[in-house]
Amino acid sequence: METISANKITKSDFYQKIFSASGMEEKRDILKELSATAKALMEFSPHVDEVRVNDVILEHMYKGDEHTEFHTFKGWKELGFKVKKGSKAFFIWSQPRKVTKKQEDAKEDESQEKQYKMYGIAHLFSNAQVEPIDESTE
Numbered sequence: 001m002e003t004i005s006a007n008k009i010t011k012s013d014f015y016q017k018i019f020s021a022s023g024m025e026e027k028r029d030i031l032k033e034l035s036a037t038a039k040a041l042m043e044f045s046p047h048v049d050e051v052r053v054n055d056v057i058l059e060h061m062y063k064g065d066e067h068t069e070f071h072t073f074k075g076w077k078e079l080g081f082k083v084k085k086g087s088k089a090f091f092i093w094s095q096p097r098k099v100t101k102k103q104e105d106a107k108e109d110e111s112q113e114k115q116y117k118m119y120g121i122a123h124l125f126s127n128a129q130v131e132p133i134d135e136s137t138e
Contacts, residue, residue, distance in 0.1 A: 011064045014061070015067075017030070018030065018062075018088075018090060019088035020088075021091075024121060027091050027121055028121065030091075031057075031091065031092070031093060031121065034057050034061060035053050035057070035093075037061070038053045038056035038060070038061070039053065041056055041060060042056060053093065054093055057092055058092065058124075062090050062126075066126070066128045067090075067126035067127065067128050067129075068128075069126065069127040070090060070124040070125070070126050070127075071124060071125065072122065072123065072124060072125070073089075073123070076125060076130050077133075080132060080133055081130040081131060081132055081133060082130060082131060082132075082133050083125050083129055083130055084129055084130060084131055087125055087129040087130075089123035089124060089125055090123070090124045090125070090126065091121050091122065091124065092121070092122050092124060093120075093121065094119060094120040094121060094122040095122075096117035096118065096119050097117065097119075097120065098115055098116075098117060098118075099115070099116055099117070099118045100113050100114070100115050101113070101114050101115075101116070102114075
């Protein structure tokens with residue numbers, strides 16, 4: 001069995017942690033941990049400017065013997081596959097969205113708008129979680 005870190009956690013244990021995450025807050029916390037590990041790995045990459053955190057999470061943490069290709073639910077459908085019933089999604093950071101938040105200034109009694117980027121969570125399924133769409137039963 002393949003291990004993924006110095007503390008000898010197996011891939012199946014790691015996948016179990018990912019698949020058993022309930023709620024967006026727990027998923028966000030797991031992604032924060034994965035991102036910190038990914039950033040540490042990126043420090044050793046000679047092409048650090050070309051590598052993104054999501055790429056490191058997918059390539060070095062999620063990929064394994066069984067899970068080799070990842071797409072969204074819609075992406076698999078466009079490729080002619082359906083996600084197997086009961087499959088739990090892998091998750092990564094989504095594309096950033098620009099968000100405007102109004103902030104009240106206590107001194108001047110005026111509201112100011114502050115723009116920032118917000119990263120949501122995107123859900124992906126692997127090749128091991130899909131099967132070809134059978135046109136005859138659809």
